[in-house]
Amino acid sequence: MKEEVEYSGVHPKKFSLWLLLLGILMLFAGLTSAYIVRRGDGNWFDFPIPTVFLYSTLIVLLSSLSMWFAYRSAQKDELGNVKLGLVITIILAIAFTLSQYWGWTVMEEEGLYFVNPKEGEKVSASFLIAIAAIHLVHILAGIIFLISTYIKTLNAKVHKKNLLSIDMCNTYWHFVGLLWVYLYLFLYFAPDF
Amino acid sequence: MSTATAHAHTEDHHHHEESFISKYVFSMDHKMISKQFLITGIIMGVIGMAMSIAFRLQLAYPETSFPILEWLFGSKWAPDGHLDAGYYMALVTMHGTIMVFYVLTAGLSGTFANLLLPLQVGARDMASPFMNMLSYWLFLLSSLVLLSSLFVETGPASGGWTIYPPLSALPKAMPGSGMGMTLWLVAIVLFIASSLLGGINYVSTVLNMRTKGMSMTRLPLTVWALMLTAVLGILSFPVLLGGGLLLLFDRGFGTSFYLSDIYLGSAGALEHTGGSPVLFQHLFWFLGHPEVYIIIMPALGITSEIIAVNSRKPIFGYTAMVISLLGIAFLSFIVWGHHMFITGMNPLLGAVFLVTTLIIAVPSAVKTFNYLATLWRGNIRFTNGMMFAIGLVSFFISGGLTGIFLGNAALDIQLHDTYFVVGHFHIVMGCAAIFGMIAGIYHWFPKMFGRMMNKPLGYIHFWLTFISAYLVFFPMHFMGLAGVPRRYYAFTLLPEYNVWADVNVLMTLAAILGGIAQIIFLYNFFSSIFIGEKATQNPWEANTLEWTTPVERIHGNWPGEIPTVYRWAYDYSNPAYEADFMPQNIPDEHSAEELFEKNTSVDPARKDSPVRETADFFTLLRNWFKPRTV
Numbered sequence: 167m168k169e170e171v172e173y174s175g176v177h178p179k180k181f182s183l184w185l186l187l188l189g190i191l192m193l194f195a196g197l198t199s200a201y202i203v204r205r206g207d208g209n210w211f212d213f214p215i216p217t218v219f220l221y222s223t224l225i226v227l228l229s230s231l232s233m234w235f236a237y238r239s240a241q242k243d244e245l246g247n248v249k250l251g252l253v254i255t256i257i258l259a260i261a262f263t264l265s266q267y268w269g270w271t272v273m274e275e276e277g278l279y280f281v282n283p284k285e286g287e288k289v290s291a292s293f294l295i296a297i298a299a300i301h302l303v304h305i306l307a308g309i310i311f312l313i314s315t316y317i318k319t320l321n322a323k324v325h326k327k328n329l330l331s332i333d334m335c336n337t338y339w340h341f342v343g344l345l346w347v348y349l350y351l352f353l354y355f356a357p358d359f
Numbered sequence: 360m361s362t363a364t365a366h367a368h369t370e371d372h373h374h375h376e377e378s379f380i381s382k383y384v385f386s387m388d389h390k391m392i393s394k395q396f397l398i399t400g401i402i403m404g405v406i407g408m409a410m411s412i413a414f415r416l417q418l419a420y421p422e423t424s425f426p427i428l429e430w431l432f433g434s435k436w437a438p439d440g441h442l443d444a445g446y447y448m449a450l451v452t453m454h455g456t457i458m459v460f461y462v463l464t465a466g467l468s469g470t471f472a473n474l475l476l477p478l479q480v481g482a483r484d485m486a487s488p489f490m491n492m493l494s495y496w497l498f499l500l501s502s503l504v505l506l507s508s509l510f511v512e513t514g515p516a517s518g519g520w521t522i523y524p525p526l527s528a529l530p531k532a533m534p535g536s537g538m539g540m541t542l543w544l545v546a547i548v549l550f551i552a553s554s555l556l557g558g559i560n561y562v563s564t565v566l567n568m569r570t571k572g573m574s575m576t577r578l579p580l581t582v583w584a585l586m587l588t589a590v591l592g593i594l595s596f597p598v599l600l601g602g603g604l605l606l607l608f609d610r611g612f613g614t615s616f617y618l619s620d621i622y623l624g625s626a627g628a629l630e631h632t633g634g635s636p637v638l639f640q641h642l643f644w645f646l647g648h649p650e651v652y653i654i655i656m657p658a659l660g661i662t663s664e665i666i667a668v669n670s671r672k673p674i675f676g677y678t679a680m681v682i683s684l685l686g687i688a689f690l691s692f693i694v695w696g697h698h699m700f701i702t703g704m705n706p707l708l709g710a711v712f713l714v715t716t717l718i719i720a721v722p723s724a725v726k727t728f729n730y731l732a733t734l735w736r737g738n739i740r741f742t743n744g745m746m747f748a749i750g751l752v753s754f755f756i757s758g759g760l761t762g763i764f765l766g767n768a769a770l771d772i773q774l775h776d777t778y779f780v781v782g783h784f785h786i787v788m789g790c791a792a793i794f795g796m797i798a799g800i801y802h803w804f805p806k807m808f809g810r811m812m813n814k815p816l817g818y819i820h821f822w823l824t825f826i827s828a829y830l831v832f833f834p835m836h837f838m839g840l841a842g843v844p845r846r847y848y849a850f851t852l853l854p855e856y857n858v859w860a861d862v863n864v865l866m867t868l869a870a871i872l873g874g875i876a877q878i879i880f881l882y883n884f885f886s887s888i889f890i891g892e893k894a895t896q897n898p899w900e901a902n903t904l905e906w907t908t909p910v911e912r913i914h915g916n917w918p919g920e921i922p923t924v925y926r927w928a929y930d931y932s933n934p935a936y937e938a939d940f941m942p943q944n945i946p947d948e949h950s951a952e953e954l955f956e957k958n959t960s961v962d963p964a965r966k967d968s969p970v971r972e973t974a975d976f977f978t979l980l981r982n983w984f985k986p987r988t989v
Contacts (some may be wrong), residue, residue: 178486178567185559189597196598197643200605200638204616207463209633281613284635291616 180236183334185284187341190304194345201293205356213278213289215294215350218269222262223350226343229258235334243326245319252316255339259309262346270295273296294353301349304342311335329343363407385496387488388914390476392495394807397800400466405795405881406506407457410450412867412874421494421849421865436514444848448517449535451846455520456505456543458789460550463654465498465557467796468592471657472561472585474803478905479579480787481570481922483915489780494557501549508542516543521643524617524636526607538687541610541875544603551596551603557937558589558596570904572924579928580674580905584660587688588653592693595649609634637702643693651788652691656684658728659755662748663926665802666730669745670737670902671939673929675729683722683729709768716766723759727752738932738939742899743817743938744802750825751794758787761836768986776846779839783957785832797824800884809910810891816883823876830869863900866869902942903928925942 177248204210236251273279278291315335324332372968386392424440431437436446473491478486485491508515518526519533520545530537534546565578605616609631617639618631667674674680696704696712704712730752739745761783764770774780785939798818802811838859844851850856897906904924908916922944930941 176567178563181567182486182490182559182563185562185593186555189559189593192594193597193601196601196642197605200616200642203641204635204638206464207635207638280608282615283630284612284632285620286631288822289615289633292616296605296608296614296616299420300601347718 174200177330178339179330180334181255183337187338190341190345194297194301194349195254197293197297198349201297201352201356204289204293209287211285211290213276213290214357215224215353216269216272217299218265218272219350219353221267222265223347224259225262226346229255230340230343231264232258233339237332238331240324241326245322245325248319248324248332250315252312252319256309256312259305259312262305263302265310266298269298282296296351297349299348300344304345308339308342309336316324368432368519387484387492388912389473389477389485389488390912390916392491392759392808393470395471395495396465396473396498397807398461398872399495399502400470400886401881403457403461403502405877407462408455408456408874408877410457412870413442414447414450414454415867415870417447417848417863421851422932442848444518445534446514447848448846449515449539451866452517452519452535453505453509453515456516459520459650459654460547461498461502461505463788463792464551464554464592464650467654467792467978468561468585468588468657469495469498469557469662470796471581471799471803472589472809473559474555475905476564476585477568478562478806478908478916479582479928480565480568481573481902481904481924482564482568483917483921486568487559487560490556491560494553494560497549497553497556501546501553504542504549505546508539511538511542515539521640521647522606523643524606524609524634524639525621528606528617529621529623529629530610531623539850544607545611545816547603548917551600554592554596558592561589562586562593565988570921570924571620573943576678577924577927578790580663580677580680580684581657581660581852584656584663585682587684588660591649591653591656591688595653598642599646602639602646605642606639615754621757624886631697634678637699640699640702641695644698645692647698648695648942649688649691649934651784652687654788654792655755655795656687657795658799660794661683661795661802662730662751662905665744665748665798666733666752667931668802668899669740669742669748670733671931672733672737673931673933674852675732675735676725677929678925679725680729683725686722687719690715690722690831694719695767697768697771700768701775706768713766713768719766720759720763722880723755727759740899742801743814743821744899746818747798747801748796750821751791751798753825754794755827756793757787757833758783758791762787774839774843776844777839778835778843778845780920781845782832782835784838785835786828788834790828790982794824797880801903802899804884804887804891805894805906805910806908808888808891809894809912810887811894811898812887812891813883820876820880820883823879824873825937827869827873827876831866832865838862889913900940902926902930902940904943906946907942 232251232254236248236255239245239247239251265342267332271279273291273295278294280292280295282288282291312335315324318331382388383391388438408940413428416428424435425442428437428442429440432442432446436443442450452573465560467715469945473485476482480684513534514536516522516527516539517533522540526532526536528539530540542590543605565582569578605614608614609616609618613630615631617636618629618634619636621629663674663680694716696708697716700709700712734749753775759778764773801812804810840860843856843859847853850859894910896910899906907922911917923946924943925946926941926943930936930943930944932939933941
C-alpha cells in the first residue's frame, strides 16, 4: 500500500498546520474586532497596558530565537544543540505563562478585574484578560508540542533527514509568539485611537 | 499458548483482514467515514423533521388536543396533548440547530467531501485519516450531547438557533436558558472542533494529494465547491468560537461582554452593566452568513456534476462556475450585517451591507444561468439524481429572488422577523441544499454501497417532496408580507391574523405529506443497501475518477496504480470521440505521445538534486496551478 507520493512541495501535515494557524488567526481577528466594536460604542475605560506584558513580549521573542536555534541545529544535525534550544524554549515558554499571570495580578492591584460588577466601562479589562487568556491556551498547547518534540529528539527521531516534527513545532511556536506580539501592539496602541 | 496467540496474530495480519470494529466503527477509510456521516446525518434529519411536524401541528390547530404529542413529549411539555409554549420554542430552536449544523453542514459536506475528495482528485485517502476519524467521532459526540438536552429537566435550549444574549447568557432567564443552553454550547464547541478537523483535512487533500495530471483547472466542480466550503469553515467557525467563549464567560463568570442592565423577575436587578448584545450578533453572523454558503455550496457543486453528467454535455462555463464559487465565498464574509439591519445600525453601514449583499446575486445568477445553459438542448437523462438536481435549481431561483427583497435595508424593516424570512431561507438554503444532498445520495449511492436505489420510488419521492416543499414554504411569503411574525406559538389572541388559519392548515398538511415522502426515501435507502440491484462499474457513464475504482470497496481505492488524468471532467458528447463520454483517465493519442516525451527528458541539472522537504509558499502557489504531467 505504501508508495511514494509526490507532494507539491510541502508535506500535507505541515500544510494542515498552516490551515489550523489560519483558523487561530481568525479567532483572534474576531476577538480584536469585537474589542474595536465594543470600544466604539463608548462607556469604555481606557488604561495603559501594564509594563509586565512588555516583559512577556520580550520573553516570547527570545523564545522564538531559541526555537530558531534549535531548528537550525536540527538542519545541521547538531543534536546536542537541538536539545539545548528546545529546553531553553520550554523554560522561556513557562516564564511567559508566569509573566502573563503576573500581569493579571498587577491589573487586579489597580482595580481592573476580569469580572467588574456594576462597572460596565471596565469591560476593557475583561477584554484584555479574555484575549490574553485565550492566547495563553495556545501557548500551553505549544508547550505540549515542544515537550513532545523534545521527547522525539531524545529518541533520536529528529535529525537532518527527519525534520517534519521540529519544522511544524518551529512554525507553530513562531506563530503563537508573533500572535502575542500583534496582540500586545494592538492592546498597547488601542487606547490612543 | 502465547506462541499460539502470536501465531494467530501474524495469520490475521497476513490476510489483512479488517475486524468489525476497524471496518465499521473506528474506521479510518474515508469511504466508510462518509457513510457514517451520512447515516448520522439522516438520523438527525429525521429527528429535525419530526420536530417540525410537531410544531406545525401546533400552528395549524392551536386548540386541538393531540394525544400523540403528550405520548411523545410527556405530560410536562405537552399537557393534555397541547404543546407547552416554552417547549414550542425549544422545538423550533432544536429544529434549526439540527438542520443547519448537523444535517446540512456535517451531513452534507461531511458525507460528500469524505466520499468524493479522495476519489475525484485521485488519492488513496485523506491527508490525515486519523484526524478524519476524529472528526466523525467528535461530530457523533456533539450530536449525542445536543440530543441529550431533550431529556434534561428544564428542557433544551429555546432562545432560537442564533442563541442571542441575554436569553443565552443568563441561565435563569427562562427554563431553556439553563442546562439545555449549557449542553447546546458544549455540543457546538465539539461541533466546531469536528468541523475544523474535517475542513483542514479536505483542503489539504485537494491541494496536496492530487494525482498526476490533475491540475486545479481539471478538478470536477464538486471538488472546487467542497474545498471552498471547507475554507469558509476554517475562516468563519473560529470567530463563532471566539463569540461563544465570551458568551461562556458572561454565563459562567459574570463578565459583561454582552449583558447590559437587566432586571430579572426571578433574581431582581443584575450586576451586569455596559455590555452590548449587538456585539454578539456581529460575531455570530460573521460565522452565520458564511455558514449558509457552507450549506449551499456543496449542494451547488453536486448539482453541477449531476447536471453535466445527465445532460450529456460539458458543464456550461466551467471557469465562470469556479470564479462564481470564489466570488460567493469571498462575498459571504462581507455581508453579515444584512441580518442586523434593524439593530440600530448606522444607515451608511447598512447601505454598504446592502450593496455587498445584492452583489452576491451576480455570482448566484451566473451559476443559475450556467445550469440552465447546460440543460439546454442536452440529451437529458432523468435519473433520480437529475430530478433532484433540477429541483435544486428551481428552489435556488425562487428562494434567491426573495433574497433580493430581504437584502434591501428599507424593505427589511418591514419583512424582518416575519414569515417572509422563514419562507426565504427554507427555500433557498433548506430545500435547495437538501435537494442537492438527496441528488448526491441517489447519484453516488452505487459508489457507496455497490447497489442501485429503486428508481420508481425515487420519482415518487421527488414529486411528493418537491410539491410539498413549495406548498409549505411558498405561502409563507404572503403571510410575511402581511406582517405575520415568526416564532409565535399561536395567533389565537391576535384576531387580525385569523385569515391565515386555513393557510396554516394547508402548510401543515403539506408538511405531513413531505414527511411521508421521506419515509418512502428512508425505505428506499435502507432496503437498497441490501436488496438493491447490483451496480455496474460506471452506471451513469460519468467521466470523473471515482467511477474507475472497483465496485467492491477496498482500502486505498485503486488496486493498482492511481490513474493519471489527461483531461478535464466534462468531456461529454465531444464530437471528436465515438462515445458520448470520455473518462478523465483516458489519454488522447496525441497527448499520450507528448506525455511520453516529457517523461524521457530529464533535466540533467535537477537529476541529482535531493528532494526538498520544504518549499517556500510561492513555489507551492505556482505548483497548484501548473498542469502536472508524468
